[in-house]
Amino acid sequence: MKRRFIAGAKCPCCEAQDRIVMLTTADAEWIECIECDYSENRPTEVLEPEVPAVADEIGVIQFKPRKA
Incomplete structure (x- = not known):
């Protein structure tokens, strides 16, 4: 078993x-x-969010220079 003190940490209880x-x-x-x-206890597994992720929509806009 490995023990390490965490400097500057406060106990959540006291x-x-x-x-x-x-x-x-x-x-x-x-x-x-x-x-x-x-x-x-520190969690050992990562829980996936219940809401499905929505893919970002990326669009390309091309600006044309104005003719003076």
Whole structure:
């Protein structure tokens, strides 16, 4: 298990600064507060949005110079 302190991070629960440590194993990552024992798992999969993406419409406009 790998432990790393996150400099400047505040605990979401007790708001103590510089007390958050990130723990990493082969299959999981999570953070813990050493002040209040708060912990939070890091998501391991990316969720796709439910709304389908719409392709951008790109058009080309060609301007012709005016004749004076």
